[in-house]
Amino acid sequence: MYDVVVIGGGPTGSSAARLCAEAGLSTLLVEEHATIGYPVQCAGLLSNSAFAECEVSNRSVYRTVSGAKIFGSSGEPLSFDAGETKAYVVDRGTLDHEMAERAAEAGAEFSLKTCVTAVNEEKHCIHTAGGEDIPYRILIAADGPRSVCARAFGVPQSPLVYSGIQAEVLYETDTPQVELYPNAAPEFFAWAIPVSPNRARIGLCGTKNVPGLFTAFRRRFTDMNVHSVTGTIPIGVRKQTFGDGWILAGDAAGFPKPTSGGGVYTGIRSARHAAAAAVAAIESGDCSRKALSLYEPLWKNDFGRELELGFAALKVRRTLDVADVDAGISALNNPEVLRIITEHGDMDRSSDLIKRLLMRPELLALGGKLGMKTLLRMFL
Numbered sequence: 001m002y003d004v005v006v007i008g009g010g011p012t013g014s015s016a017a018r019l020c021a022e023a024g025l026s027t028l029l030v031e032e033h034a035t036i037g038y039p040v041q042c043a044g045l046l047s048n049s050a051f052a053e054c055e056v057s058n059r060s061v062y063r064t065v066s067g068a069k070i071f072g073s074s075g076e077p078l079s080f081d082a083g084e085t086k087a088y089v090v091d092r093g094t095l096d097h098e099m100a101e102r103a104a105e106a107g108a109e110f111s112l113k114t115c116v117t118a119v120n121e122e123k124h125c126i127h128t129a130g131g132e133d134i135p136y137r138i139l140i141a142a143d144g145p146r147s148v149c150a151r152a153f154g155v156p157q158s159p160l161v162y163s164g165i166q167a168e169v170l171y172e173t174d175t176p177q178v179e180l181y182p183n184a185a186p187e188f189f190a191w192a193i194p195v196s197p198n199r200a201r202i203g204l205c206g207t208k209n210v211p212g213l214f215t216a217f218r219r220r221f222t223d224m225n226v227h228s229v230t231g232t233i234p235i236g237v238r239k240q241t242f243g244d245g246w247i248l249a250g251d252a253a254g255f256p257k258p259t260s261g262g263g264v265y266t267g268i269r270s271a272r273h274a275a276a277a278a279v280a281a282i283e284s285g286d287c288s289r290k291a292l293s294l295y296e297p298l299w300k301n302d303f304g305r306e307l308e309l310g311f312a313a314l315k316v317r318r319t320l321d322v323a324d325v326d327a328g329i330s331a332l333n334n335p336e337v338l339r340i341i342t343e344h345g346d347m348d349r350s351s352d353l354i355k356r357l358l359m360r361p362e363l364l365a366l367g368g369k370l371g372m373k374t375l376l377r378m379f380l
């Protein structure tokens with residue numbers, strides 16, 4: 001019997017498997033696809049800290065970005081550029097593959113083309129589509145947004161589930177900035193992420209009319225579609241993240257950041273905490289729910305508050321119409337605010353910046369319209 005069975009070979013699963021194997025636990029990673037990293041369901045934008053968490057070489061990096069432009073309906077975009085690398089644009093297939101290689105080098109075993117269809121919580125055993133039963137002491141479920149494991153344990157889905165559509169298109173970009181278009185996706189934002197000087201990944205997310213919104217958005221760009229992806233982003237932490245012999249991590253737990261939809265950073269952070277809880281449980285010989293309860297304070301103390309505040313900010317964003325967004329963009333478009341954004345912007349921990357912006361007189365002057373009072377109460 002393996003000490004730890006990890007389900008899912010994404011960044012969360014490979015990190016968890018590597019850390020467990022490095023700690024000397026017998027570890028098996030089970031992945032339904034024949035190749036790690038494909039199909040890609042990601043824009044591949046990773047902050048400096050997210051990329052550092054991956055602990056890989058620069059092999060997957062296409063380019064770096066140093067700022068962003070936020071476009072309203074008309075006029076000048078809110079444009080900021082730190083003049084230094086703030087994020088990496090990566091090929092997720094290559095990145096995931098390298099992370100899995102590192103887990104294998106650490107001693108984790110892999111079972112590819114193996115789809116988990118059921119989990120028997122009492123017997124501590126997974127069942128695969130091939131009819132195999134694999135017993136475990138601890139199961140780390142890193143099987144993504146539609147987690148079969150979470151369903152098997154009776155844990156309800158995240159409160160919001162966004163669908164995303166993205167295409168890689170020919171697009172001339174002369175600045176190392178990500179472009180954001182809040183009005184193109186009323187529940188979130190649309191993006192154009194430069195992959196090279198003449199290519200960008202354009203996409204958006206939401207719960208309603210996502211294909212229609214995407215068709216309208218992509219009219220701004222050339223028709224030359226190089227590659228398309230679709231995917232799901234769970235927003236909001238699931239009600240339960242551990243149980244008797246099991247832990248949910250990454251997207252399977254609902255850990256993507258509500259302000260950006262990015263889930264690689266929190267996924268890997270959660271993998272670290274899952275591995276720490278698993279190692280402690282195996283060492284103590286107790287893999288019960290009580291022993292694994294160590295996991296929850298670890299992830300909560302690390303990024304729990306960020307996710308909570310991010311969810312509150314997203315709820316307010318979902319109430320804003322085009323006029324509100326435009327008013328916010330033009331109110332913030334001044335040198336002092338741009339300095340604050342450049343200095344305090346952190347893609348993975350955005351609550352500090354949001355708090356600073358909420359206290360700016362330019363936004364306070366917009367009154368309760370942007371939900372400022374509610375947010376201020378939460379953030380301060």
Ligand SMILES: Cc1cc2nc3c(=O)[nH]c(=O)nc-3n(C[C@H](O)[C@H](O)[C@H](O)COP(=O)(O)OP(=O)(O)OC[C@H]3O[C@@H](n4cnc5c(N)ncnc54)[C@H](O)[C@@H]3O)c2cc1C
Pocket residue numbers: 007008009010011012013030031032033037041042043044045046050114115116117142143144145147148164165166203229230231232233249250251252256261262263264265267
């Ligand atoms: C359009 C889009 C754009 C995004 N852009 C970004 C971005 O720019 N930056 C960012 O940080 N995040 C982004 N995300 C989110 C990011 O892709 C996820 O948060 C991240 O991949 C989560 O990693 P994970 O390892 O938890 O899950 P996943 O990467 O989803 O990996 C789960 C793995 O489990 C496997 N699996 C699933 N079910 C089973 C099963 N039953 N049996 C065996 N294996 C199974 C899957 O095949 C998969 O390999 C984006 C998401 C979408 C949809």
